[in-house]
Amino acid sequence: xxxxxxxxxxxxxxxxxxxxxxxxxxxxxxxxxxxxxxxxxxxxxxxxxxxxxxxxxxxxxxxxxxxxxxxxxxxxxxxxxxxxxxxxxxxxxxxxxxxxxxxxxxxxxxxxxxxxxxxxxxxxxxxxxxxxxxxxxxxxxxxxxxxxxxxxxxxxxxxxxxxxxxxxxxxxxxxxxxxxxxxxxxxxxxxxxxxxxxxxxxxxxxxxxxxxxxxxxxxxxxxxxxxxxxxxxxxxxxxxxxxxxxxxxxxxxxxxxxxxxxxxxxxxxxxxxxxxxxxxxxxxxxxxxxxxxxxxxxxxxxxxxxxxxxxxxxxxxxxxxxxxxxxxxxxxxxxxxxxxxxxxxxxxxxxxxxxxxxxxxxxx
Numbered sequence: 001x002x003x004x005x006x007x008x009x010x011x012x013x014x015x016x017x018x019x020x021x022x023x024x025x026x027x028x029x030x031x032x033x034x035x036x037x038x039x040x041x042x043x044x045x046x047x048x049x050x051x052x053x054x055x056x057x058x059x060x061x062x063x064x065x066x067x068x069x070x071x072x073x074x075x076x077x078x079x080x081x082x083x084x085x086x087x088x089x090x091x092x093x094x095x096x097x098x099x100x101x102x103x104x105x106x107x108x109x110x111x112x113x114x115x116x117x118x119x120x121x122x123x124x125x126x127x128x129x130x131x132x133x134x135x136x137x138x139x140x141x142x143x144x145x146x147x148x149x150x151x152x153x154x155x156x157x158x159x160x161x162x163x164x165x166x167x168x169x170x171x172x173x174x175x176x177x178x179x180x181x182x183x184x185x186x187x188x189x190x191x192x193x194x195x196x197x198x199x200x201x202x203x204x205x206x207x208x209x210x211x212x213x214x215x216x217x218x219x220x221x222x223x224x225x226x227x228x229x230x231x232x233x234x235x236x237x238x239x240x241x242x243x244x245x246x247x248x249x250x251x252x253x254x255x256x257x258x259x260x261x262x263x264x265x266x267x268x269x270x271x272x273x274x275x276x277x278x279x280x281x282x283x284x285x286x287x288x289x290x291x292x293x294x295x296x297x298x299x300x301x302x303x304x305x306x307x308x309x310x311x312x313x314x315x316x317x318x319x320x321x322x323x324x325x326x327x328x329x330x331x332x333x334x335x336x337x338x339x340x341x342x343x344x345x346x347x348x349x350x351x352x353x354x355x356x357x358x359x360x361x362x363x364x
Contacts, residue, residue, distance in 0.1 A: 036082045041072045052313035055168035062342040065120045069336040071109030117141045120334040143255045143310030150251035172227040172317040173212045176202035237326040238270040256304045266290045279329040306330045337363040
């Protein structure tokens with residue numbers, strides 16, 4: 001018997017090992033893609049840059065903002081350098097191209113915006129960036145779609161009922177002392193130095209009503225009074241000189257809800273004009289001689305295409321918010337502030353630069 005011998009096939013060649021640079025390149029690419037997906041769809045880090053939410057949130061607080069609560073938005077500008085916002089890090093070079101613009105949709109979230117939620121959103125009046133790349137603002141949602149909002153004596157009323165005030169709500173107070181007050185005096189009471197102003201032989205500060213009462217009890221403090229500021233007619237939304245409104249006495253104002261129909265009259269148009277022209281994506285809308293035209297025809301009523309919100313800072317006398325520039329459209333909502341992961345004291349030294357007591361605090 002003869003056996004046919006088969007030549008054994010050579011073993012498969014060992015796969016060529018990746019170079020050091022290739023391995024690092026793949027690792028970096030994977031990290032960037034993963035971080036971008038997390039940032040887009042789950043949570044994003046955010047820094048508090050201004051005192052509009054003091055003392056609830058302090059300048060130097062670092063937050064995590066949840067996109068899952070209200071649902072992440074699909075990108076409008078897909079041509080963008082990953083992990084950037086408006087410009088490439090450390091430069092003024094735009095980080096995106098608006099050559100391609102896609103319609104944006106919001107994926108389902110597990111909650112809706114509720115009264116007094118602390119919300120991050122894109123600044124609506126900003127025009128020189130696409131919606132999702134406009135500057136991030138953080139405020140408290142005091143008015144929801146369909147609400148009637150009014151402020152009387154600094155108290156917010158929603159549909160005629162008083163809204164719970166933030167625990168750390170602040171106002172401006174005038175204080176007068178029989179001696180010069182030092183930086184140590186203000187810092188020891190968590191009063192931000194950048195917002196202390198000399199005024200009429202005294203000082204104007206941002207403080208909670210409780211702190212103002214404590215200051216008034218000090219022997220060397222001669223006077224503590226709420227600093228009454230009056231806005232000129234037309235300063236606050238809707239910038240109508242016929243309305244005697246200001247930051248502490250405002251409204252009543254209807255906040256538009258998706259599907260709601262409003263009558264368009266010379267009296268009502270100023271309240272809705274900005275939303276209809278700028279946020280409702282009406283390419284054929286115009287206002288002429290105090291009348292609204294859509295598709296060249298006068299519109300005596302309008303049906304809103306999306307929900308709107310009214311946002312205010314907790315530092316009520318030191319916050320540029322919806323009282324000045326109006327409603328926040330639903331498609332500008334970024335997410336809900338959930339907790340503080342780091343806090344840096346702008347006035348701290350070597351040993352007290354970090355506010356350890358604020359780390360991992362939830363945002364309320």
